[in-house]
Amino acid sequence: MNPAVRRSLRFVPLLLLPLVPLVDHNNSHIDFLANAGAFILLALGLNIVVGFAGLLDLGYAAFFAIGSYSYAMLASQQFGIHVPFWVMLFAASGIAAIFGILLGAPTLRLRGDYLAIVTLGFGEIVPQTFLNLSQYTNGPNGISSLDSPSLFGHRFGFSATPYFYVMLGLIVIGVLLASNLQNSRLGRAWMAIREDELAARHMGINTTAAKLSAFALGASFSGLAGVAYAAKLDLVSPDQFQFNVSVLVLSMLVLGGMGNIPGVIVGSFALSFINSFLLPQSTNLVHSIGLTWIDFTDYRFMLYGVILVAMMLFRPEGLIPSRQRRAELREALTDPGISAQEQTEYEGAAR
Amino acid sequence: MSFFKLTNVRKTFGGLVAVNDLSFAIEAGSIVAMIGPNGAGKSTVFNLITGIYSPSSGAIDLEGRTLRGLSTDRVTARGIARTFQNIRLFAFMSALDNVMTGCHAQMRASLLDSLLHTPRQRAEERTVRERARELLKFVGLEGDADNYARNLSYGHQRRLEIARALATDPKLLLLDEPAAGMNPREKEGLIALIRRIRDKGVTVFLIEHDMHLVMNLSERVTVLDHGEKIAEGTPEAVRNDERVIEAYLGRADGAA
Numbered sequence: 001m002n003p004a005v006r007r008s009l010r011f012v013p014l015l016l017l018p019l020v021p022l023v024d025h026n027n028s029h030i031d032f033l034a035n036a037g038a039f040i041l042l043a044l045g046l047n048i049v050v051g052f053a054g055l056l057d058l059g060y061a062a063f064f065a066i067g068s069y070s071y072a073m074l075a076s077q078q079f080g081i082h083v084p085f086w087v088m089l090f091a092a093s094g095i096a097a098i099f100g101i102l103l104g105a106p107t108l109r110l111r112g113d114y115l116a117i118v119t120l121g122f123g124e125i126v127p128q129t130f131l132n133l134s135q136y137t138n139g140p141n142g143i144s145s146l147d148s149p150s151l152f153g154h155r156f157g158f159s160a161t162p163y164f165y166v167m168l169g170l171i172v173i174g175v176l177l178a179s180n181l182q183n184s185r186l187g188r189a190w191m192a193i194r195e196d197e198l199a200a201r202h203m204g205i206n207t208t209a210a211k212l213s214a215f216a217l218g219a220s221f222s223g224l225a226g227v228a229y230a231a232k233l234d235l236v237s238p239d240q241f242q243f244n245v246s247v248l249v250l251s252m253l254v255l256g257g258m259g260n261i262p263g264v265i266v267g268s269f270a271l272s273f274i275n276s277f278l279l280p281q282s283t284n285l286v287h288s289i290g291l292t293w294i295d296f297t298d299y300r301f302m303l304y305g306v307i308l309v310a311m312m313l314f315r316p317e318g319l320i321p322s323r324q325r326r327a328e329l330r331e332a333l334t335d336p337g338i339s340a341q342e343q344t345e346y347e348g349a350a351r
Numbered sequence: 352m353s354f355f356k357l358t359n360v361r362k363t364f365g366g367l368v369a370v371n372d373l374s375f376a377i378e379a380g381s382i383v384a385m386i387g388p389n390g391a392g393k394s395t396v397f398n399l400i401t402g403i404y405s406p407s408s409g410a411i412d413l414e415g416r417t418l419r420g421l422s423t424d425r426v427t428a429r430g431i432a433r434t435f436q437n438i439r440l441f442a443f444m445s446a447l448d449n450v451m452t453g454c455h456a457q458m459r460a461s462l463l464d465s466l467l468h469t470p471r472q473r474a475e476e477r478t479v480r481e482r483a484r485e486l487l488k489f490v491g492l493e494g495d496a497d498n499y500a501r502n503l504s505y506g507h508q509r510r511l512e513i514a515r516a517l518a519t520d521p522k523l524l525l526l527d528e529p530a531a532g533m534n535p536r537e538k539e540g541l542i543a544l545i546r547r548i549r550d551k552g553v554t555v556f557l558i559e560h561d562m563h564l565v566m567n568l569s570e571r572v573t574v575l576d577h578g579e580k581i582a583e584g585t586p587e588a589v590r591n592d593e594r595v596i597e598a599y600l601g602r603a604d605g606a607a
Contacts, residue, residue, distance in 0.1 A: 180468045184460060184465035184466075185460040185472075188444075188448060192444070196441060200452070201427075203453050203515070204428050204457075204519055205455050205456075213462055327499060
């Protein structure tokens with residue numbers, strides 16, 4: 001079969017998704033799916049930075065915050081500015097992309113651990129800034145009563161269903177763009193940088209520009225997610241964008257399979273499902289039989305930890321890895337191949 | 352005006368003089384070699400040319416234009432490609448993708464083209480894929496297009512590195528010990544390949560320890576020792592140069 005056809009066949013089950021709200025009238029289910037959609041978008045964006053370009057970003061929630069606060073400040077009573085939701089999707093992804101470049105630029109000379117530490121710092125700075133600029137952001141109270149989006153005169157209001165469709169649409173666009181990127185000149189350049197940055201430069205790749213575009217494009221996805229998520233929640237506050245959000249999204253990639261779009265979607269859906277559905281529902285269940293002292297949601301971080309450790313031990317390439325990633329991790333375990341020694345030489349020469 | 356020229360190039364690392372006052376020129380369309388004992392500074396010269404290091408002083412010019420201050424990717428775009436002493440392929444990319452990556456600088460696809468896969472972008476991808484296949488065929492790897500670079504045999508990896516370097520469409524190709532680790536038969540194949548590359552109009556500058564290959568291929572040889580040029584000329588002249596023999600074997604009166 002033509003590989004392009006085979007690739008697209010994998011996405012056929014997605015065609016059934018628009019029907020879900022028609023058969024399932026439980027608003028909490030749709031609400032869960034819409035929230036999961038926001039996290040899928042985030043994971044698709046982080047995958048560009050970490051999966052494609054190999055730049056470990058531990059502060060990705062910062063861009064989610066920037067997207068959300070953009071909407072909150074430009075589409076609410078806060079300043080009396082009311083930019084339409086649909087315009088804000090574009091605008092916020094642009095704003096997030098600009099911040100992606102601004103925050104990415106200082107990290108360009110850094111690699112591995114050092115890059116991760118600096119991005120971690122940015123992830124802390126951004127929500128802290130929104131917290132402390134209280135005259136603009138209401139500090140810890142956040143901004144509420146955001147404009148409800150409307151389409152053809154129909155206001156979204158508090159029903160989750162329209163947001164479900166918005167998320168679905170954004171994910172479809174996001175998947176198309178991300179897979180286009182992966183199979184392009186830029187995608188190859190990212191892969192080459194991930195494999196051997198020095199050799200990549202000798203191929204005529206401007207590694208600075210390539211890395212910055214990875215940061216910018218990755219951030220733009222979380223700008224989209226931020227706007228849609230903020231509008232749906234009708235509220236933004238600094239505590240929604242703490243470090244644990246960055247870790248959660250990164251865990252989604254690790255679970256699903258970094259660098260592989262279907263894997264990333266499965267991983268982020270699975271963690272969202274556990275987080276927002278399985279744990280609360282099973283807590284309700286045990287409460288209903290009288291065991292009210294049990295609350296499974298208290299154990300969610302322990303569960304993430306267990307999942308991550310188990311994945312690293314038994315399936316480090318993720319549930320649905322890319323061919324490349326699987327080969328890298330599997331063969332690296334059995335045979336050092338192109339080795340740590342060469343890696344050191346390269347780090348020396350790149351300096 | 353020479354095609355390619357180093358003028359009084361000097362490179363120091365702290366107090367260590369790695370390359371000292373090195374000058375030589377390369378004529379277009381020739382095959383030239385640089386030899387010297389280990390640690391003589393040969394690879395440093397390549398790193399200076401490709402912009403990995405910048406010279407402490409001196410000038411490097413290609414076709415009368417200076418390469419000084421250019422980043423490595425810009426040097427590549429100017430027309431200088433290289434292979435590495437320790438093979439540095441993109442190990443977990445297919446042979447074809449490795450070569451296609453080499454075409455990066457000739458491609459025009461913008462960020463927007465890459466995002467949207469415009470007709471222009473798709474046409475360019477097809478052209479580049481075709482060109483990459485031709486280059487694989489040129490180096491004799493047409494059967495390995497879909498294999499990961501790391502799964503190729505050592506000799507094939509060396510050839511793939513050359514194909515990837517040729518993909519950048521160089522005027523000057525720098526080969527850093529291309530015959531290292533090859534058996535005699537592979538070496539003969541390599542000699543033929545390097546001649547075919549020159550016949551395509553690419554000037555070849557190689558670092559090599561294998562004297563058979565150097566004497567067979569090169570029109571001129573530069574000898575480096577302790578970062579300084581100690582001899583230059585035809586292979587025959589260099590082979591009989593006293594200072595060269597001394598550098599490799601030690602002083603005649605010191606021995607025996």
